[in-house]
Amino acid sequence: MKKLMLFALCLTFMSRFVCAAGNEIEYKYEPTPEILKAQKEFSDNGFGIFIHWGIYSMFGQGEWYLNYGPKADEYAKAAAGFYPARFDASEWVKAFKDAGARYVTFTSRHHDGFSMFGTKQSDYNIVDATPFKRDVLKELADECGKQGLKLHLYYSHIDWTRPDYPSGRTGLTTGRDSTLRDWPKYYDFMNRQLRELLANYGPIGAIWFDGWWDHDFEADKFDWQLPQQYAMIHDLQPACLIANNHHENVFPGENIQIFERDVPGENTAGYSSQDISSLPLEMCQTMNGMWGYKVVDQNYKSVAQLIHLLVKARGIGSNVLLNIGPQPSGELPAAALERLKGIGEWMSKYGETYYAASPSDFPAQTWGTSTRKGNKIYVHILSAEGTEINVPTSAKVKSARTFEDGSKVKFAKNKDKGITLYLDSIPDAIDHIVELEIE
Ligand code: GLC
Numbered sequence: 001m002k003k004l005m006l007f008a009l010c011l012t013f014m015s016r017f018v019c020a021a022g023n024e025i026e027y028k029y030e031p032t033p034e035i036l037k038a039q040k041e042f043s044d045n046g047f048g049i050f051i052h053w054g055i056y057s058m059f060g061q062g063e064w065y066l067n068y069g070p071k072a073d074e075y076a077k078a079a080a081g082f083y084p085a086r087f088d089a090s091e092w093v094k095a096f097k098d099a100g101a102r103y104v105t106f107t108s109r110h111h112d113g114f115s116m117f118g119t120k121q122s123d124y125n126i127v128d129a130t131p132f133k134r135d136v137l138k139e140l141a142d143e144c145g146k147q148g149l150k151l152h153l154y155y156s157h158i159d160w161t162r163p164d165y166p167s168g169r170t171g172l173t174t175g176r177d178s179t180l181r182d183w184p185k186y187y188d189f190m191n192r193q194l195r196e197l198l199a200n201y202g203p204i205g206a207i208w209f210d211g212w213w214d215h216d217f218e219a220d221k222f223d224w225q226l227p228q229q230y231a232m233i234h235d236l237q238p239a240c241l242i243a244n245n246h247h248e249n250v251f252p253g254e255n256i257q258i259f260e261r262d263v264p265g266e267n268t269a270g271y272s273s274q275d276i277s278s279l280p281l282e283m284c285q286t287m288n289g290m291w292g293y294k295v296v297d298q299n300y301k302s303v304a305q306l307i308h309l310l311v312k313a314r315g316i317g318s319n320v321l322l323n324i325g326p327q328p329s330g331e332l333p334a335a336a337l338e339r340l341k342g343i344g345e346w347m348s349k350y351g352e353t354y355y356a357a358s359p360s361d362f363p364a365q366t367w368g369t370s371t372r373k374g375n376k377i378y379v380h381i382l383s384a385e386g387t388e389i390n391v392p393t394s395a396k397v398k399s400a401r402t403f404e405d406g407s408k409v410k411f412a413k414n415k416d417k418g419i420t421l422y423l424d425s426i427p428d429a430i431d432h433i434v435e436l437e438i439e
Contacts, residue, residue, distance in 0.1 A: 048102065050105045056114075079124070084132060117197065155208065164181060165186050194207065255279060264313075264316055311369060376435055379421065389421040
């Protein structure tokens with residue numbers, strides 16, 4: 001019956017999707033009430049921690065290391081030495097929660113093909129291939145349940161190790177036998193793994209796909225058969241959101257739009273030329289430069305820079321998924337913990353202006369940005385050069401107060417639009433917040 005439904009779904013496809021038979025088909029996706037509710041909750045939560053952790057962390061050269069030289073069978077030998085003795089899921093979850101994060105997105109399987117969970121679909125996983133033998137994802141999921149943090153799962157569509165993965169642009173030097181490429185087999189493998197992930201780890205807030213870009217759709221018309229996979233996920237966990245880091249305009253069936261390394265609307269990293277959709281937005285960013293643990297990369301952004309990133313993203317309605325690459329020992333880098341602590345202190349004081357806040361009615365300004373909740377606009381002054389702040393809101397402002405202590409802020413209506421705030425001095429706080437009460 002389910003197969004029939006999927007087939008019917010497949011037949012109703014169009015847009016960019018190509019059905020297995022080669023016909024272009026339209027996917028008519030309507031979000032269910034469960035999805036709408038989960039989307040709202042996701043947006044309200046606003047802030048998540050991204051975890052890139054795998055056997056690649058042992059090499060200390062980031063999660064793409066396998067792509068840059070090693071043969072997959074040599075690389076795989078690291079698994080026999082992977083014993084993250086200091087991994088403690090309860091400490092991780094506590095640190096994320098104390099930072100004010102409301103969800104964690106964990107790399108269940110990255111491009112190197114190593115599964116960080118106990119899967120029956122391949123021995124190349126943390127339980128069967130390492131002396132550690134513990135299902136770290138299970139431990140993380142249990143802790144998330146206990147401490148009340150949502151669990152999202154990153155899942156790569158790419159596999160640089162399995163010969164059945166029809167390789168695209170990356171992972172071409174890992175020594176696989178490319179004559180064994182077998183998409184139906186590989187697709188089945190992924191779907192079985194996804195079924196395990198959705199069956200064995202409690203409620204999953206989102207599946208976060210990556211790797212679509214390994215094939216150039218325009219050039220090779222590669223059919224990832226996403227609609228069927230998306231439908232399967234929604235069928236197994238109706239409230240599980242789907243995100244895909246494909247850098248394209250959103251595909252039908254997706255429930256979150258992702259931006260990599262840029263606040264939506266900007267494109268400094270070159271991954272974000274897609275249109276901004278009406279879906280909940282999430283931008284992901286590293287604390288240093290690399291996603292996976294990289295021993296030479298100590299170039300961490302400061303707490304102030306990270307708070308500015310959070311506030312700027314919030315100002316245009318985007319969540320932030322902030323990455324940490326745990327060490328091979330299972331510990332979170334001290335530099336990352338320090339950032340988490342700083343963010344947590346800020347969130348505990350000013351979270352009211354962040355969580356469940358939406359953008360206000362004017363775009364980011366040279367001095368900063370703004371968020372809105374009900375009849376309040378929060379003016380976030382991030383880098384003012386003077387004491388007069390022009391706030392181009394169309395709303396009728398009744399009062400202005402410093403968020404910190406409630407003290408009144410002088411303001412006057414501008415001739416053309418909005419108001420000007422007159423501050424006593426140029427603010428030197430990371431984020432000086434003025435709360436406007438509007439009609
Ligand atoms: C890119 C990289 C990948 C990383 C991801 C996170 O797609 O390939 O290594 O996991 O970005 O956004």
